[in-house]
Amino acid sequence: LGTIYNAFNLFTYEEVAIKVDVPDETFHEPCALPHEAKIYHVLQGHRGFPSIQWHGDDRKASIMVMEQLGPTLNQLRRFCRGRFSMKTICMLSLQMVYRNFWRITQIESAHLQGMLVRDIEPSNCAMGTGVHRNVVYLFDFGVSKLYVDPTTGRHISLREGRSEVGTPRYASHNTHFGRDTFMLYDIEAFGITLLFFSPMDACVGRVCTPQASMPSCDASVK
Structure with missing residues (x-):
């Protein structure tokens, strides 16, 4: 769920990935991204999990900035x-x-x-x-x-x-x-x-x- 964007951190000069999730008003489903961000924070520091740089909300959208990974x-x-x-x-x-x-x-x-x-x-x-x-x-x-x-x-x-x-x-x-x-x-x-x-x-x-x-x-x- 959510949409992934490639971005560039102007302060650290590194590539990052930004995940944006908007609640589905048709089916009245809330954003899953806040729950996912909590999971990432628990797993921080463990090998094989991307680091999270920021998570928050912008109007109706939930946003998470994370480490850029290579090919799947x-x-x-x-x-x-x-x-x-x-x-x-x-x-x-x-x-x-x-x-x-x-x-x-x-x-x-x-x-x-x-x-x-x-x-x-x-x-x-x-x-x-x-x-x-x-x-x-x-x-x-x-x-x-x-x-x-x-x-x-x-x-x-x-x-x-x-x-x-x-x-x-x-x-x-x-x-x-x-x-x-x-x-x-x-x-x-x-x-x-x-x-x-x-x-x-x-x-x-x-x-x-x-x-x-x-x-x-x-x-x-x-």
């Missing part, structure tokens, strides 16, 4: 003619899911803060810029929510008959049955995203093509 994984996939090599897919999974002794992953960072991402998909993952150009960033937390009750510190109760959230193509199959989300669903959504990058991606609605006929290239992921 979906853009890189198109640049690589529809697929990543297995090496790139493995490096993505190592960075986003696998934890080692000196670094926790982006998805785990969100979970440790008591939050569920709930919309992991190629267009919501982007590479950094400059010295962070090999780091994958997660962004767009408009539908994210807490899974830990802040008053009790316990996991919220899981319910049935819930509305589907996130991008249906990459969502956990449990969300299609109206089941409430929890941490495992984020991991499952990222796994489906990785399958989308491979030639064998019929499970996410694409036709498998013989690997030999599909050109590939490595993305800059380490």
Whole structure:
């Protein structure tokens, strides 16, 4: 939700991204950007999340100024003619899911803060810029929510008959049955995203093509 603009900070001489969200008066839906800004502030300082420089309102619009990121994984996939090599897919999974002794992953960072991402998909993952150009960033937390009750510190109760959230193509199959989300669903959504990058991606609605006929290239992921 919202519209993204590229901008230039006249004080710091750096490129920034500006996200603008206006409430939908037709359906009487409020802006989701204030909620998203709160999520970003909680995640500030953690690796793989863009920094927020300012957030506020201008008349009816809600505005957030944030760190400029590089191309999304979906853009890189198109640049690589529809697929990543297995090496790139493995490096993505190592960075986003696998934890080692000196670094926790982006998805785990969100979970440790008591939050569920709930919309992991190629267009919501982007590479950094400059010295962070090999780091994958997660962004767009408009539908994210807490899974830990802040008053009790316990996991919220899981319910049935819930509305589907996130991008249906990459969502956990449990969300299609109206089941409430929890941490495992984020991991499952990222796994489906990785399958989308491979030639064998019929499970996410694409036709498998013989690997030999599909050109590939490595993305800059380490």
